[in-house]
């Protein structure tokens with residue numbers, strides 16, 4: 373792997389940037405791998421990277437039906453935080469946040485992780501009580517967080533309407549200073565380049581169409597380009613996980629639904645943090661390029677169409693204009709949807725399955741971008757050692773039979 | 789925007805008049821006391837979540853407020869048929885023709 377550095381930049385500039393090495397190979401699939409990872413999104417690529425890096429398992433292929441990071445990884449609003457309520461979730465997301473903090477150095481790839489802080493607004497007395505409780509729980513878990521008053525919120529975000537005359541007045545907020553945003557594509561590309569350098573084969577434009585089993589154990593995957601043998605198969609396919617499970621005769625407690633986002637025309641810097649509101653349901657930040665990145669709610673019904681309902685977008689923009697009256701004149705540039713894998717308790721499933729050698733990592737739903745490094749880290753450990761990583765144990769699929777759900781709807785209410 | 793036919797009001801209306809109520813035809817364990825954890829878990833949480841034809845329930849919440857079943861394609865978002873609770877769908881989706889006009893599928 374060609375290491376990126378200032379010196380390299382300088383050198384390549386002298387040769388008109390014509391000789392950069394490709395970031396990863398496009399290999400012809402081998403007939404057999406130790407591990408085949410289905411899904412080349414951020415989570416799948418991170419899993420491959422840590423399998424090779426931490427566990428020395430390099431005979432690995434990532435099989436992706438489209439292009440790397442073209443699923444939800446490319447479609448999300450990139451909010452990163454770890455202030456979840458329950459211990460199990462908080463620890464998993466906090467591991468992830470810690471990995472984010474060193475990720476650009478680790479991958480020698482600028483993932484543009486920007487710790488600009490995340491505000492979760494409270495608009496009612498009950499909101500504020502929940503925020504107090506969550507911030508206290510976070511601090512007991514060693515996660516940074518403070519409760520801000522209306523005046524403190526206004527000081528941080530001058531453009532926001534914090535007047536008591538607002539339709540839903542802002543009574544305060546939780547504030548996680550270490551939260552922020554990152555560049556979605558860069559995360560996928562950084563992990564892809566890192567995994568490739570360690571020997572992982574990244575196979576694009578190859579859809580997995582079946583999971584071949586023998587005597588209750590997995591033996592490989594059928595793809596649009598032929599059979600690929602594997603001792604273990606790890607599915608990290610987000611919204612398509614139900615379809616993958618059906619290939620192995622399994623069902624999941626997951627429903628796939630469209631989630632939408634939009635970006636505006638680029639503006640001069642005007643919002644230097646992330647603002648989220650459960651109650652009016654909107655979240656917004658400004659990218660380094662200057663566009664406002666706005667996330668909407670999830671559609672109420674199942675769908676695979678990668679587009680959502682217009683009324684959901686309307687509702688979100690109403691909320692944003694209510695919070696930021698001056699944004700009412702901003703024009704929206706692009707709008708899209710991604711298919712998210714929603715789970716009944718708003719927490720992921722990181723689990724073995726009844727089929728030997730078959731693993732699933734899914735159910736991240738509307739909020740898994742922030743978890744990309746941590747998810748890959750614990751899933752790689754789970755796959756490599758055939759048992760759940762200690763932080764993944766609570767996210768076993770068996771919780772839907774035992775009843776030990778980890779209800780994060782409160783902290784994940786606005787979805788991120 | 790989905791266009792959904794209410795079999796009680798006998799009207800095709802926009803999705804905003806309706807609330808989604810999840811997968812249809814899920815049977816509650818007939819003897820709750822005797823049901824195992826596995827049966828309860830399957831009943832409560834596990835879903836088909838198909839890519840394609842889906843049988844689901846909707847409520848006409850801003851209309852007659854009654855629940856009914858809908859067959860919908862989860863990829864094209866075509867609403868193929870609506871039929872009252874407690875009945876089975878016909879083999880020939882009856883309302884497909886009126887609803888699948890181009891442009892109405894979003």
Ligand SMILES: Cc1cc2nc3c(=O)[nH]c(=O)nc-3n(C[C@H](O)[C@H](O)[C@H](O)COP(=O)(O)OP(=O)(O)OC[C@H]3O[C@@H](n4cnc5c(N)ncnc54)[C@H](O)[C@@H]3O)c2cc1C
Pocket residue numbers: 410411412413414415416435436437438439440441442443444445446447448449450451452578579580581608609610611612631632633667708709710711712736737738739740741742743788
């Ligand atoms: C609009 C929107 C906003 C969001 N905002 C946030 C946010 O602010 N913060 C946050 O933390 N999270 C957010 N999320 C959620 C986040 O995007 C996802 O949880 C996360 O990106 C999932 O990553 P992944 O790698 O598992 O999935 P993906 O990136 O979707 O990767 C799955 C891959 O599997 C591939 N695949 C599927 N089926 C097959 C098959 N049969 N064969 C081969 N390949 C297959 C797909 O092509 C895809 O590339 C948002 C999501 C959306 C849609």
Ligand SMILES: [Zn+2]
Pocket residue numbers: 794795796797798848851852853854
């Ligand atoms: Zn009706």
